[in-house]
Amino acid sequence: MGFNQLTGQETIKNRLKDITADPSACSLLFTGPEGIGKHLFARETAKAILCENRKADGACCECASCKYIDAGTHPDLIEVEPTEGRKNIRIADLREVIRDAEVKPQIASHKVLIINADKTAPDCQNLMLKSLEEPGAHLVYILLCSDTSRLLGTILSRVTELNFREYTADQMKSILREKGGADLSDDKISFLTAFSSGIPGKALSLINDPDFMEERDHIFNLVMNIPKMGYTDLLYDEFTYFDKNRDKMDELLLLMIWTLGDIASAIAVPDPENIKNSDKKREIIRFVSENSAVTLINISNAEKAVTDFIDASHVNTSFETSCCNMLLRIHKELCYEKNS
Ligand SMILES: [Zn+2]
Structure with a gap:
């Protein structure tokens, strides 16, 4: 598809166009949050390097090599991930891959190794280091x-780092429309863009998670309806909801903070621009x-009640006590009857 077909990351694309024109003995490190597109760009880089008819923009997408990459069968592109069920890449597996990669490529002029460095323990990194010190041409x-703090300093000093940045609202719009469905409304896209902090992989996984929108609606409706709720609604129904979703608490509390923040924006200005639940x-x-x-x-x-709950959850306080306490405090703050 060529680098120009990828959305955003203009500086990185320009660097990669230069690097892939003469990639000999090149060691790259793509950094940035999970879901930002590092793997997508790595494959495009490999495709440009291995292409038989490389263009200024990168891969031609028509030659046999490009077709093998699309099919996942190119013998000179090796991707290293942990084997199923394992947290990290096994040193024995990596040793074999590197030994194999150091001999000549099978059909192309180069061999490309894409390694998920988040899944490498220090022993694997030391093994890579030897090869990075004197990679074959x-x-x-x-x-x-x-997370570069997991990498040995000696690795960092031997690679060219390209850092991927969060995407702008317009870039997210074009990525989400293309990959998440053309029927997504602008409002929904801006909500997802904000909630995922401009990380396309995160926004796409939210679109594909049928529970997420439901959770979001639940929390939004809870805040909107809390003034009318009684103690049974709060201490039984709502508590049970939070209790059932303990594993998603960070997400739920963030949604709660957002909804409260949106109310604050609407109190401050009659027609606020910066509503997160747009x-x-x-x-x-x-x-x-x-x-x-x-x-x-x-x-x-009310926001303080939520952050106190977050703090309490870090010091091993009873979940029941802190959760109910939060709900009662928010109720007290938003309840018209109590305030009048
Ligand atoms: Zn090609």
């Missing part, structure tokens, strides 16, 4: 890493007009 390393702006504005006694101080106290 035909060998190109592309290491993928979302597809639910009308409901937020209605909440503010129906609950006019709720002030910015109430919202700030």
Whole structure:
């Protein structure tokens, strides 16, 4: 497809166009958060290096080599991941891959090794180091890493690092429309872009997770309806919901903070621009007009109740106590009857 077909990361694309024109003995390290597109770019880089008819923009996409890469059968592109059921790449497996890669390529002029460096323990990194110190002229390393603090300093000093940045709202729009479905509304895209911090892989996994939108609606509706709720709703129904979803608590509490923040924005300005739940702006504005006694101080106290719950969960306090405490405190702050 060529580098220009990939969205965003313009600086990296320009560097890669130069590097792939003469990749001999090149060692690259792609860094950036999980889901940012490091693997997609690594494959495109490998394709450009191995292409038989390379263009200024990268791979031609028509030659046999490009077709093998698309089919996943190119013998000179080796991707190293842990074998199934294992947390890390086994040193014996990596040793074999490197030994094999150091001999001549099978059909192309180069051999490309894409290694998931997040899954390498120090013994594997030391093994790579030996090869990185004197890579054969035909060998190109592309290491993928979302946490460089896990890598040995000696590895970092021997590679060219390309750091992937979060995508802009417009870039996310084009990626999500292409890969997540053309029927996604603008509002939903801007919500997903904000929630995923501009990381396409994260936004796409949220689109494909049928539970996520349901959870999001649940938390949003909880905050919108809390003024009308009684103690049974809170201490039984809502508590049970949180208890059942303990493994997703970070996500749920972030959604809660967002919804409270949106209410604060709508109290501060009649028609706020910076609503995070952008597809639910009308409901937020209605909440503010129906609950006019709720002030910015109430919202700030409610947000504090959520962050206190997060803090309490780190010090081993009883989940039941802190969760119910949070719900009651938010209720007290948003409840018109109590405030009047
Ligand atoms: Zn080609």
